[in-house]
Amino acid sequence: MSRLPPELEIQIFESVARDSPYDAAQRLSLMLVARRVKIWVEPFVYPCVAFSRVNNWDRLKHNVATKPRDFLARHVKSICMPLHTVTMQEASEILSACTGVERLACWINHMAGEALAIPQSIPIH
Incomplete structure (x- = not known):
C-alpha cells in the first residue's frame, strides 16, 4: 500500500483540524488515527x-x-x-x-x- 508524503499528510490533517474550530469531538477523533497525527492535531484542540x-x-x-x-x-x-x-x-x-x-x-x-x-x-x- 502506498503512503502519502508526510508533508501532504500534515497539510490534510491540520486543514481538517483548523477548518472545524468548534468540533472538538472531530479533532479528538483525529488524534486517535496515529501518534504522528496526534502531534500535528493536538495544538488545534x-x-x-x-x-x-x-x-x-x-x-x-x-x-x-x-x-x-x-x-x-x-x-x-x-x-x-x-x-x-x-x-x-x-x-x-x-x-x-x-x-x-x-x-x-x-x-x-x-x-x-x-x-x-x-x-x-x-x-x-
Whole structure:
C-alpha cells in the first residue's frame, strides 16, 4: 500500500483540524488515527478552553502535569471560566499555566469576597 508524503499528510490533517474550530469531538477523533497525527492535531484542540463542567478542570490539570511546560502557554488563547465549576485557587492555577491567553471570560460570584489574581504577564486584549 502506498503512503502519502508526510508533508501532504500534515497539510490534510491540520486543514481538517483548523477548518472545524468548534468540533472538538472531530479533532479528538483525529488524534486517535496515529501518534504522528496526534502531534500535528493536538495544538488545534486547545485554542479555546471552556470550563462547562468540573471534569474539564481535571483534564486540564492532567495536561499541565504531562505536557511540556510551555505547551499550554503556546496553544491556549481563550479561556471561558464560570467560577462555579472551579475555585478561585484553581482559576489562578489555570491562568498561571496558560500564560499565552489573549481572551478571558470569567463569571464570578462577587458576593464571595474573593478576587481572581490575573498574572500581569498575560497579554489579555
